[in-house]
Amino acid sequence: MPHAMTVLGPVDPSALGFTLPHEHTQIALWQIPGRYDYWELTRDEPVILDELSLFREAGGASLCDLTLPGVGRDPAWLARLARQSGLNIVMGGGWYRNPYYPPEARIDRRMTDELAEELVGEATAGVGDTGIRIGILGEVGTDKPWVSPAEERVFRAVARASRRTGLAITTHAAQSTVGALQLQILEEEGADPGRIVIGHADSYPRFDHYLALLERGASIEFDFLGMAFEPTEKHGEARVVDLLLELLGRGYGDRILLSQDVCHNSQLRRYKGNGYTYLQTTFLPRLRERGVGAAEIDQMTVANPRRILAIG
Numbered sequence: 001m002p003h004a005m006t007v008l009g010p011v012d013p014s015a016l017g018f019t020l021p022h023e024h025t026q027i028a029l030w031q032i033p034g035r036y037d038y039w040e041l042t043r044d045e046p047v048i049l050d051e052l053s054l055f056r057e058a059g060g061a062s063l064c065d066l067t068l069p070g071v072g073r074d075p076a077w078l079a080r081l082a083r084q085s086g087l088n089i090v091m092g093g094g095w096y097r098n099p100y101y102p103p104e105a106r107i108d109r110r111m112t113d114e115l116a117e118e119l120v121g122e123a124t125a126g127v128g129d130t131g132i133r134i135g136i137l138g139e140v141g142t143d144k145p146w147v148s149p150a151e152e153r154v155f156r157a158v159a160r161a162s163r164r165t166g167l168a169i170t171t172h173a174a175q176s177t178v179g180a181l182q183l184q185i186l187e188e189e190g191a192d193p194g195r196i197v198i199g200h201a202d203s204y205p206r207f208d209h210y211l212a213l214l215e216r217g218a219s220i221e222f223d224f225l226g227m228a229f230e231p232t233e234k235h236g237e238a239r240v241v242d243l244l245l246e247l248l249g250r251g252y253g254d255r256i257l258l259s260q261d262v263c264h265n266s267q268l269r270r271y272k273g274n275g276y277t278y279l280q281t282t283f284l285p286r287l288r289e290r291g292v293g294a295a296e297i298d299q300m301t302v303a304n305p306r307r308i309l310a311i312g
C-alpha cells in the first residue's frame, strides 16, 4: 500500500493535506570553521510549538523537516513536536553540503555504497536505535555553484538509496544553475527524475534554467518564499511570481512545490518574521489575485508534496 513515512510511522498519503515540503524546526549553521555569524533556529520547544500551531490553524497539516546530521537533526525532537502539534512531520536523511558534513560521517573515507547502505537502513529500520524512519532524502546540497568531490559522492549515494527505497530526493541548489549538475549526477545513478526535487529555485530566477530541469522530468521548488535576509529576496518576489505564472501557463503545475525554508530565529512570527504561515497569509493570496485558481494551488500545496512523499 502506498504510504508516507512520518516520524510517528506510516500514514496514508491522502492524510497529508496542505504540506510544506522544505522547512526546519531547529538548525545551527554557525559552528563550522570559518563561519563567524550565529546562524541558528534555536531548539526552543514552546516557541516552535506556538509557531507550528499557527500553521495548523491556518490550514496546514504536514511539513518536512530537512535538518540533517551535522546541523542538528534529532529524531526524538521531531517525534515530540509531531505528537504535540498534531502535524505530520517527515524527517530527512543524508548530508547537507560539504562544509557541514560532520567528521563522524566520514564522507571522504567511506565508499558510496556504504553511505547508501546507511541511508537505506534509516529508511527501513530507523535512525540509530530510535526506530524513527526517514521519509525523504535531503536536503542534500552543493555549497558552491559547482559540485565538490565529497558532494558528488553523497549525491551518488542518495540516488542509490532512492532507487532501493523509493524515497524522493530533495536538494539545496542556491543562486546558480548547479541544480542541473545535481540532477545529472542523480540521473547517472539511475534515480527517477519524477522522484527528484531541485530546491531553492527562487534564489535563481531564470526561466531557461527552470525549463531545463522540468523538461528532464524533475520538480522544482520555490522554497525561499517570504525570506527577507537579502534585498534580492526581500524585493525579488514579483519576478518569482511572474516566472511561476509562466510555468503554470505552460502546464508545469504538477512539477512545482512551494515552501518557506524557516531556518533562522528572525523568521519566526514571535520575532516579527513570517513564520510557517507565509504561504497561507500572503503568497497564495497574491497568486489568487493574479488569477491562479484553487485547483492549481491545491496541486502545488497538496497533490505535489503528496506524490513526492508517497512510497510503496
Ligand SMILES: [Zn+2]
Pocket: 022, 023, 024, 066, 139, 261, 263
Ligand atoms: Zn533548508
